[in-house]
Amino acid sequence: MAHPPxxxxxxxxxxxxxxxxxxxxxxxxxxxxxxxxxELRCIELYRQGMIRGYLHPYLGEEAVAAGACAALRPQDYIxxxxxxxxxxxSKGADLRLMMAExxxxxxxxxxxxxxxMHISSKQLNHLGANGxxxxxxxxxxxxxxxxxxxxxxxxxxxxFSDGASNNGVFAESLNLAGIYQLPVIYLLENNHYAxxxxxxxxxxxxxxxxRGPAYGVPxxxxxxxxxxxVYRETxxxxxxxxRGEGPTLIEASTYRHGGHHVNxxxxxxxxxxxxxxxxxxPLVLMRRAxxxxxxxxxxxxxxxxxxxxxxxxxxxxxxPSVAEFLAGIQD
Amino acid sequence: xxxxxxxxxxxxxxxxxxxxxxxxxxxxxxxAERGGSYKVTEGLVKKYGPxxxxxxxxxxxxxxxxxxxxxxxxxxPVVEILFIxxxxxxxxxxxxxxxxxxxxxxxxxxxxxxxxxxGGAGNGLAAQHxxxxxxxxxHIPGLKVVMPATPHDACGxxxxxxxxxxxxxxxxxxxxxxxxxxxPDDEYVIPLGKADIKKPGRDATIITYSYxxxxxxxxxxxxxxxxxxxxxxxxxxxxxxxxxxILASVRxxxxxxxxxEACKRGGVGGDIAAMLMEEAYDDLDGPVVRVAGxxxxxxxxxxxxxxxxxxxxxxxxxxxxxx
Ligand SMILES: Cc1ncc(C[n+]2csc(CCOP(=O)(O)OP(=O)(O)O)c2C)c(N)n1
Ligand SMILES: [Mg+2]
Numbered sequence: 101m102a103h104p105p106x107x108x109x110x111x112x113x114x115x116x117x118x119x120x121x122x123x124x125x126x127x128x129x130x131x132x133x134x135x136x137x138x139e140l141r142c143i144e145l146y147r148q149g150m151i152r153g154y155l156h157p158y159l160g161e162e163a164v165a166a167g168a169c170a171a172l173r174p175q176d177y178i179x180x181x182x183x184x185x186x187x188x189x190s191k192g193a194d195l196r197l198m199m200a201e202x203x204x205x206x207x208x209x210x211x212x213x214x215x216x217m218h219i220s221s222k223q224l225n226h227l228g229a230n231g232x233x234x235x236x237x238x239x240x241x242x243x244x245x246x247x248x249x250x251x252x253x254x255x256x257x258x259x260f261s262d263g264a265s266n267n268g269v270f271a272e273s274l275n276l277a278g279i280y281q282l283p284v285i286y287l288l289e290n291n292h293y294a295x296x297x298x299x300x301x302x303x304x305x306x307x308x309x310x311r312g313p314a315y316g317v318p319x320x321x322x323x324x325x326x327x328x329x330v331y332r333e334t335x336x337x338x339x340x341x342x343r344g345e346g347p348t349l350i351e352a353s354t355y356r357h358g359g360h361h362v363n364x365x366x367x368x369x370x371x372x373x374x375x376x377x378x379x380x381x382p383l384v385l386m387r388r389a390x391x392x393x394x395x396x397x398x399x400x401x402x403x404x405x406x407x408x409x410x411x412x413x414x415x416x417x418x419x420p421s422v423a424e425f426l427a428g429i430q431d
Numbered sequence: 432x433x434x435x436x437x438x439x440x441x442x443x444x445x446x447x448x449x450x451x452x453x454x455x456x457x458x459x460x461x462x463a464e465r466g467g468s469y470k471v472t473e474g475l476v477k478k479y480g481p482x483x484x485x486x487x488x489x490x491x492x493x494x495x496x497x498x499x500x501x502x503x504x505x506x507x508p509v510v511e512i513l514f515i516x517x518x519x520x521x522x523x524x525x526x527x528x529x530x531x532x533x534x535x536x537x538x539x540x541x542x543x544x545x546x547x548x549x550g551g552a553g554n555g556l557a558a559q560h561x562x563x564x565x566x567x568x569x570h571i572p573g574l575k576v577v578m579p580a581t582p583h584d585a586c587g588x589x590x591x592x593x594x595x596x597x598x599x600x601x602x603x604x605x606x607x608x609x610x611x612x613x614x615p616d617d618e619y620v621i622p623l624g625k626a627d628i629k630k631p632g633r634d635a636t637i638i639t640y641s642y643x644x645x646x647x648x649x650x651x652x653x654x655x656x657x658x659x660x661x662x663x664x665x666x667x668x669x670x671x672x673x674x675x676x677i678l679a680s681v682r683x684x685x686x687x688x689x690x691x692e693a694c695k696r697g698g699v700g701g702d703i704a705a706m707l708m709e710e711a712y713d714d715l716d717g718p719v720v721r722v723a724g725x726x727x728x729x730x731x732x733x734x735x736x737x738x739x740x741x742x743x744x745x746x747x748x749x750x751x752x753x754x
Contacts, residue, residue, distance in 0.1 A: 152555030153731060204555075204732035215557050215731030231559030232517065233489050266488035294489055296465045302488040368464070425735045429727045431695070 101373050102300065103292040105380045106323035106353055120328055124170050126395060128327040129386045131166040131190040134403045136383055138195060139185055141407060142202060142216075146362050150203050155216050158186035160325075160357035163382030164289050165190040167330025168257055168350075171338045177225045177243045177256040179236035182217050184229030187259050191226050193219075195410035205417035212420045233294075234267035236260060237286070241273040244282030244347070255283040255341040257334070263294025265311070266302050274349065278316040283341035285334060286317075286349045289324060295360045296368045312349030324352030325382045328389060354382075433616055438608040440582035441471045441547075444589035445509065447618060449479050452507060455593055456483040458494055459511030459547075468513055469549065469608045495521035495546065499529045499598075502544040507593055515550035515564045515602060522567075529598040530573030541596045545589070551604040551642055551692055552729045552740050561729035561736070563693035565641075568600045569669050569702070575599040575623055576669040580644035582612040584667050587621030595623060604642040624671035628680065632662035635686035635750055638677055638703055640666040643690045643741065650746035661750055669699055677703065678711055685716035686753045692740050695723035722749040 139157045146155050158165070161183070169178070169190035180187040188198060193209075201208025202216045209219050220228030227243060230236045240258030247254045264270060265288055277284050288308055292299050300306055312319025320337070322329045330352055337348035355377035359366030366374075390396055435443070449455045456479075457472060463486040466473030476484040487494045491512060498508035512518045518525070529542045552561040568576045575597055579585040585603070592599040629644060630651050639647045644665045651661040664680050666673065681687045687707055689700035704719040725739045 152733060154556060154560070210731075212732040213557070213728075213730040213735070215555065217559070218557055218731070231557065232520075235559075263489045266490055268490065268492055295461050297461060297486060297488070301486065420730070420732050420735050422734050422738045425727075425730070426725065426738055429725050431726070 101376065102298065102370065103355065103373050105355070105377050106325065120331065124331065125328070125390055126399060128163075128166040128170050128331065129390055129396065130399045130403065131169070131186075132162040132327060132383050132386050133400055134195065134406070135162040135165070135186040135189045137403055137407055138189060138198070138410075141411065142185070143362055145203065151216070152204070153215050153217070154182065155202075155362040156183040156360065157356070157358060157362065158183050160377065160382070161289055161291055161354045162186050163327035163386065164287065164324045164330055164352045164354055165259070167327035168259075168285070168287050168334045170327070170331045171334035172255070172257065175225060176254050177227055177240070179227040179240035179243070179256065179258050180229040181236060181260055181264070182229060182231055182233070183261070184219060184259075185216070188219050188221070188226060188229070191221075191224050193221060193224060193226070195406050196413040199410040199414040200417050203414045204419065205414055206420040207413070207417040234260060234264040234269045237264065237269050237273045241277050241282060241284055244277060244284035245280060247283055248280065253342045255285065255338050257285045257287050259287050259289060261294070262288065262290045262292065262299045262308060263297070263302065265308055271311075274312065274315040274317055274347070277347040281344065281346035283344075284347045285337045285341065286312075286347060287334070288349060288351045289354055290351050291354050291356050293356065293360070293369075295364075309349060309351035317347050317349050319349045319351065322350060322352050324354030325377070325380045325385060327382060327386055432613040434611050434613050435582050436608065437582045437585050437603070437610050437612070438469055438471045440586035440614055441589055441603070442473065442475070444586045444593070445472065445475060446478070448590055448593045449475070449483060454505060455507045455509065456485065456501075457509045457511065458485040458487055458498060460487055460489060460513055462486060462511055467511060469605070471608075472511070491517055491520040492524060496524040496528065498544045498546070499524055499532070499542055502542045503532070503540050507543050509545040509547060509593060512546060512548040514560050515548045516559050516562050518546070518548050518564065521546075525568070525574070525598065525600070526571050530571050533597070534573060542598045543596045545592045545599045545601050547589075547601045547603065549603040549605050551606060552736055553606045555731055555733060555736065557731040558728035563691070563724060565602055565669060566693055566698050569699050573598070574670060576602065577623060577667065578602045578641040578669060579667055580607070580641055580665050582610070583614045584621060584627065584665075586614055587619050588623065588667060590620045591623050594620070599623070602641065606642050610645070621667070623668045624673055625667065626673035626676040627665045627667055628662060628676070629665045630661070630663040632660040632684065634660045634684060635688065635753055636662045636664060636677075636680040636684045637688050637690055637746070637750070638664045638666065639690040640669065641692070643692050646741065646743050647690055647746055649743045650750065653743065653747055654750055659750065659754065674706065674710070677707070681707060681711050682714045685714060687715065688720040688722060688749050688753060690722045690741055690746055690749070692724050694726045695721055696726045698723050717753055720749050720753050722746055
């Protein structure tokens with residue numbers, strides 16, 4: 101198997117969650133579940149023609165964002181990618197404003213101008229999803245510089261995937277953050293593919309975390325399907341960053357549950373490997389870790405209600421006005 | 432003559448040139464097994480193998496630079512940059528390196544490479560996947576810029592671009608890949624720098640290129656039924672610019688309009704209008720009109736996206752304004 105899930109590589113116990121307070125665990129489960137349900141609904145709406153353009157599901161990778169963002173405070177920043185719904189939800193987004201944006205409505209986070217691939221929120225200190233692979237990495241690095249100049253104790257997470265890690269901006273940014281000891285966590289979501297290109301075909305060395313030490317930046321591997329593990333490691337990296345001890349590279353190993361985007365059936369993915377990863381579905385792992393059925397059900401009911409409200413809000417929202425849009429443009 | 436799709440015409444050009452010249456090779460993201468996002472390169476890896484059909488990581492700046500280097504040592508590389516928006520990542524290698532090499536080396540070295548890319552709005556892909564950025568390349572001495580509108584032109588011009596000894600920026604349009612058109616069964620090459628009169632006319636000249644050619648032809652057909660005869664000049668290549676064909680047409684009709692999807696500000700249309708002022712002022716019966724994209728990033732929502740690019744109605748209206 102080319103891309104074995106973490107459980108096959110380590111004997112680390114996955115059931116116990118020593119040291120993580122219950123509200124954090126419940127919060128991570130909420131974000132994993134909300135992302136899962138939100139995206140499944142988006143896919144339905146896409147099929148019905150309510151969403152156009154690109155839609156890149158984060159299905160299967162939800163624990164990375166949920167775990168990492170659980171280690172942040174609201175005033176911390178994130179920069180996201182084209183596969184950004186999970187980052188956005190885990191940073192605390194209002195599902196109504198997200199759904200309105202993705203369906204192109206005037207009430208959306210970006211007034212219907214951005215769509216799925218460009219959601220940002222000033223209020224959430226979410227610097228934005230990005231249509232350019234790697235585009236968010238230097239921006240996150242710069243946010244770290246801005247924080248350093250302003251001498252606050254905020255931190256930044258740059259989310260990106262394996263494909264972006266082969267772009268020059270990644271190397272340059274790691275080096276820069278290493279020089280200036282910036283409070284940035286580089287969260288490399290290694291889902292093992294860039295579109296259809298497996299990571300082993302895109303680099304001569306698949307030890308992506310190992311690229312950190314080459315620039316004097318600690319590089320850590322985590323099981324990206326286990327939100328608890330992502331949370332623990334991110335928490336440590338965040339603590340170092342707040343103390344002024346500089347950046348960390350975290351490689352979270354995970355897998356897409358389907359193709360690159362909603363119209364890609366992902367036929368190039370090995371069905372057995374995919375099945376093995378699905379056996380370690382981050383949602384199921386987290387549910388098992390929680391154990392408390394009543395609390396789980398309460399969270400799920402709450403999310404379902406929010407999601408319904410989001411779909412209704414988006415459907416009832418107006419489209420952007422063409423006249424207003426044109427009025428703002430100089431001929 | 433056979434009817435084929437624009438993307439098949441491009442594939443035929445690549446196939447024929449790879450067959451003809453073993454120094455031609457192609458490079459880009461997911462172009463091999465997957466055949467490229469728009470399926471232009473489908474099947475080529477089976478025929479020519481992974482040595483000449485090369486999948487790259489997401490490292491645009493460097494693999495475009497690799498094309499410059501490979502061209503300098505004798506190859507004829509064709510690189511694919513999935514969206515012209517991503518070509519912004521390779522500007523150093525194109526603008527400072529490829530476009531300058533022959534000049535600064537005193538003519539010792541040439542860079543016979545092609546950068547194939549794709550632009551335009553219309554698919555709801557928003558501001559970073561919908562731009563029309565040809566003017567940036569048009570502005571740079573040392574580059575040739577090709578923007579075909581039909582399968583026929585796409586095949587013939589891509590072959591010429593590959594055979595050309597200068598760096599060529601070959602810009603496709605995402606709404607053209609599935610369009611159909613006749614192309615000759617026998618091999619043919621269309622020289623760079625020759626515009627094509629897609630529809631002759633008496634009353635006014637529309638100068639356009641790429642996808643807008645189709646819109647202009649629709650507009651011309653609508654005007655024809657009202658007794659207005661418009662000539663549609665498809666530039667096909669922006670550099671070298673076929674000034675002779677443009678000037679001859681404008682001298683015949685006395686009226687000129689430039690239509691492009693790219694933002695009006697700083698666009699190719701402004702340059703052509705200025706050229707007409709300088710070289711055909713006495714032949715013009717009125718000011719040159721520009722119908723072009725709005726000066727804004729392209730939004731996601733379909734209604735405001737459509738409002739950004741010229742429609743058939745805008746073009747018709749532009750012609751009526753001129754007459
Ligand atoms: C600079 C740039 N090159 C190419 C693309 C086209 N593209 C969009 S997503 C993608 C794959 C990205 O892979 P990875 O970074 O691993 O992210 P993942 O899709 O796995 O989340 C590519 C090539 C792009 N958007 N930007
Ligand atoms: Mg990836």
